[in-house]
């Protein structure tokens with residue numbers, strides 16, 4: 001479905017994006033991807049390596065500004081915000097989890113978890129209380145005064161999760177959060193993430209190529225080569241049809257089954273449920 005140009009974001013979508021295009025130094029990262037996610041929903045963005053999952057999360061979270069298309073958060077356009085406003089939005093309303101824990105080794109565990117709050121201007125006491133509360137809820141409160149080097153990678157990833165949760169975000173963007181973990185650790189982290197999100201009504205955008213992790217989501221959208229998977233398949237089929245057409249014109253093949261839409265038309269389809 002191609003969204004008409006004057007469609008307003010649906011009221012019940014906390015985050016909504018239409019026909020996003022983004023290229024990394026000229027190489028396509030996203031081509032006509034649309035998405036909508038409701039408050040408290042866990043949406044998995046799936047696809048193989050290089051399919052555009054991270055680029056989509058970065059556009060939706062305001063880290064990247066799409067070259068074309070729109071991103072709306074709670075009815076407010078993000079794609080037209082200046083850099084400072086987007087930065088404040090990310091800090092105040094969004095949490096982010098990377099594939100690797102990315103903790104600061106010189107800080108204690110609780111300081112790592114409290115960092116966004118401290119940077120955001122919270123008092124030392126309030127930031128410590130909020131961070132330690134989440135460390136306790138995630139069963140790693142006993143590590144609060146240790147340095148990250150004393151923890152396993154899975155424990156560090158839980159600290160990163162506590163850091164993402166401590167600021168009471170509306171949305172958590174989890175970019176392959178289980179990628180560096182063993183199978184049992186992956187299941188535990190996903191359980192911890194989904195339980196915390198559901199109990200606090202937090203929306204989660206989960207990029208993953210792991211089927212078991214994706215199964216924890218309420219809904220999923222699949223990307224391939226920077227496009228919604230259906231559009232990517234249509235583009236591939238159109239390419240095959242063009243090749244067959246050329247072969248037929250040369251008297252070497254049979255007639256193709258064509259499409260009246262261009263590949264770009266097909267790519268700009270909405271993935272909102």
Ligand SMILES: Nc1ncnc2c1ncn2[C@@H]1O[C@H](COP(=O)(O)OP(=O)(O)OP(=O)(O)O)[C@@H](O)[C@H]1O
Pocket residue numbers: 024025027028029047048049050051052053054055056207209
């Ligand atoms: N900083 C960058 N510079 C150049 N190309 C990039 C950059 N980041 C991503 N790309 C390219 O954009 C496309 C989409 O990458 P992206 O990281 O969004 O995919 P992904 O599905 O998240 O992959 P992965 O699972 O490997 O992280 C890929 O072709 C990738 O090589």
